[in-house]
Every structure is written in structure tokens, then in C-alpha cells.
Amino acid sequence: DTEVTQTPKHLVMGMTNKKSLKCEQHMGHRAMYWYKQKAKKPPELMFVYSYEKLSINESVPSRFSPECPNSSLLNLHLHALQPEDSALYLCASSQDFAPGYGYTFGSGTRLTVV
Amino acid sequence: GEDVEQSLFLSVREGDSSVINCTYTDSSSTYLYWYKQEPGAGLQLLTYIFSNMDMKQDQRLTVLLNKKDKHLSLRIADTQTGDSAIYFCAERGTGRRALTFGSGTRLQVQP
Numbered sequence: 001d002t003e004v005t006q007t008p009k010h011l012v013m014g015m016t017n018k019k020s021l022k023c024e025q026h027m028g029h030r031a032m033y034w035y036k037q038k039a040k041k042p043p044e045l046m047f048v049y050s051y052e053k054l055s056i057n058e059s060v061p062s063r064f065s066p067e068c069p070n071s072s073l074l075n076l077h078l079h080a081l082q083p084e085d086s087a088l089y090l091c092a093s094s095q096d097f098a099p100g101y102g103y104t105f106g107s108g109t110r111l112t113v114v
Numbered sequence: 115g116e117d118v119e120q121s122l123f124l125s126v127r128e129g130d131s132s133v134i135n136c137t138y139t140d141s142s143s144t145y146l147y148w149y150k151q152e153p154g155a156g157l158q159l160l161t162y163i164f165s166n167m168d169m170k171q172d173q174r175l176t177v178l179l180n181k182k183d184k185h186l187s188l189r190i191a192d193t194q195t196g197d198s199a200i201y202f203c204a205e206r207g208t209g210r211r212a213l214t215f216g217s218g219t220r221l222q223v224q225p
Contacts, residue, residue: 004156033212042202042215043157056211090156097211102147105156 002027006091006106014114015081021109023074023091029104031055031097032074034066035090037108043090049074050097081113118216120203125222132190134219136203139184146179147213148188149202157202160188190221198223 004025013019023032030051035043047066048056054066063085065077074091088110092103117139126132138146144165149157163170163177163186170177176189190197203216 006156031211040218042218045212048211050211092157102145102159102162103157103213104159105149107156110154 002104004091004093004104004106006089006109008109009107010110010112012112012114013078013081015083017081018077018079020078021076021089021091021111023076023106024072025093025104026072027093027095027104028071029093029095030071031094032068033092033094033103034074034076035092037088037090039087047076078111081111083113086111086113118203118205118214120201120216120219122217123220123222125224126193128193128195128223128225130193132188132193132197132221132223134188134190134201134203134221136186136188136216137184138186138203138205138214138216140205140207140214141184142207145206146177146186147204147206148175148177149204149215151200151202151218153199160201193221193223195223195225197221 007022032049034046037043045058046060049068052068063080067075088108090108091106094103095101120136147162148160151157161172174191178187200218202218204213206213
């Protein structure tokens with residue numbers, strides 16, 4: 001298995017809702033990432049997990065809450081989002097942090113906040 | 115801080131070669147990457163080059179690195195309509211745990 005699987009592919013949520021994005025990989029990768037991508041823009045780093053521990057939080061608002069229950073799973077819990085949070089949310093993984101290892105990206109969850 | 119820049123748009127005819135350019139500022143960059151993103155999809159790693167290399171070829175793809183000028187290019191030979199996508203240059207410097215992406219170049223291939 002050489003894929004990163006993200007669910008759901010599309011999500012529409014109201015500003016008072018609570019929802020979660022899920023990401024799964026079975027490649028034995030020990031680093032996992034959440035990126036946010038707005039239309040016609042490059043991906044922006046949100047969080048980095050290393051060996052299931054939060055390693056980097058790029059000053060992301062607390063309405064986004066990441067969780068890494070085990071080495072294969074990464075969640076992003078969403079609560080009280082704003083319309084400007086609408087974007088493509090990408091999960092990625094890499095074997096570790098050695099620069100020679102590129103990221104494997106999932107196909108993303110397209111989130112619309114109404 | 116790190117900065118990676120690309121031109122926004124490139125249009126070529128099918129069968130021609132495409133050259134997508136990228137410049138970066140971080141002199142500690144050790145690996146540089148090219149990713150492809152098709153509409154509505156995630157990013158696909160195309161190729162990468164280590165900073166002590168000048169060139170890397172992989173089938174239709176040729177990566178050239180000028181470390182002195184901090185300039186990276188991706189050449190796609192015999193460009194096909196299926197190559198139409200956004201191409202992102204990315205780099206990661208020593209000691210940094212995440213990639214920095216360029217703004218992306220939209221490649222349009224005309225039949």
C-alpha cells in the first residue's frame with residue numbers, strides 16, 4: 001500500500017458544527033502533516049506529527065485540533081469554523097525527516113464552511 | 115526566511131518541450147522537489163534532486179539545478195495534454211522539518 005487515504009473527499013459544514021477529517025497511511029511513515037490549500041495558492045503547513053507527537057504547530061487557530069491516535073492515523077477536528085476556512089485540506093506523510101524522503105500526499109478533503 | 119518563486123503560467127503545444135523555472139533563497143536547501151497537482155487532486159511527487167547534483171533525468175523529465183544562482187528547472191520532453199496541471203517546486207533545508215512550496219506554475223498544453 002503506497003497511498004495516503006483521506007476521508008471524506010468533500011465536506012460542507014455550518015459554522016456551529018463539529019466535524020473531523022481523517023487521514024490514513026500504511027506505509028510505516030513516522031512523520032505526518034496537515035496542509036491547507038486555498039484556490040490557486042500553494043499548500044500552507046498547519047501541523048507536523050513525528051512519531052505520533054505534535055512536532056510543529058504553525059500558529060493555527062484553536063478551532064483546528066489535530067490528533068494522532070496511532071502511527072497510521074491522523075485526524076483534524078474542526079469546530080466553530082469560519083467561511084474563510086473553506087479550502088482543500090491535504091494530509092501527507094514521509095518516512096522520516098531526512099530530506100531525501102519526499103512526501104506522499106492524499107487527494108485531500110474539500111471543505112466548505114457555510 | 116525561506117522563499118520559493120515560480121512563474122504563474124506556461125502554455126505550450128503538444129509535442130513541444132516545457133521548461134518550468136523556480137528560484138529559491140535558502141542556501142541551506144539540501145533537497146529540491148517537483149510536485150504535480152491535477153484539478154481537484156492532491157500533490158504527486160514527480161522527482162527530486164539533491165543539492166550536490168547538477169542534473170537528474172527520469173524518462174521525460176529533466177531537472178537542472180544551478181546552486182550558485184539558486185535556480186531550479188523542470189524540463190518535460192514531448193509534452194502531452196495529460197501533463198496539463200499545476201507544478202510546484204519545493205525545498206527543504208537542513209534541520210527543517212517541512213517543505214516550503216513555490217506558488218505553482220500552471221502548465222497548459224494545447225493540442
